[in-house]
Amino acid sequence: MSNEQNLIKKTAKELGMTYKELGEAIGLSEASIRRLATSAEINNQVVKSIEMFLEIQELKKELEDYRTIKRLLSK
Numbered sequence: 001m002s003n004e005q006n007l008i009k010k011t012a013k014e015l016g017m018t019y020k021e022l023g024e025a026i027g028l029s030e031a032s033i034r035r036l037a038t039s040a041e042i043n044n045q046v047v048k049s050i051e052m053f054l055e056i057q058e059l060k061k062e063l064e065d066y067r068t069i070k071r072l073l074s075k
Contacts, residue, residue, distance in 0.1 A: 008037040011050055015057065026053050 012022045012033075019037065020030040026049040028036075036042050 007042065007047060007050055008033060011054065012037075022050075026050060 008019075008022070011017075012019055015022070017025070018030075019033040023030050023033040026046070028046070028049075036046060
């Protein structure tokens with residue numbers, strides 16, 4: 001699907017990642033990611049992997065924010 005196809009490109013662009021880096025993050029080769037970025041369809045497993053990766057990235061940022069607040073409050 002077009003929206004799913006854009007998910008690969010959109011994710012890499014938003015996170016400032018190369019296709020190789022994105023592939024390594026979700027367990028796929030750069031060639032697979034490049035193929036999926038131009039494919040008409042992306043299987044559900046890849047979509048879920050990207051969604052989970054994005055959620056993990058958000059949680060890491062949130063955790064860092066909490067750590068920053070904790071450091072500021074403990075001064």
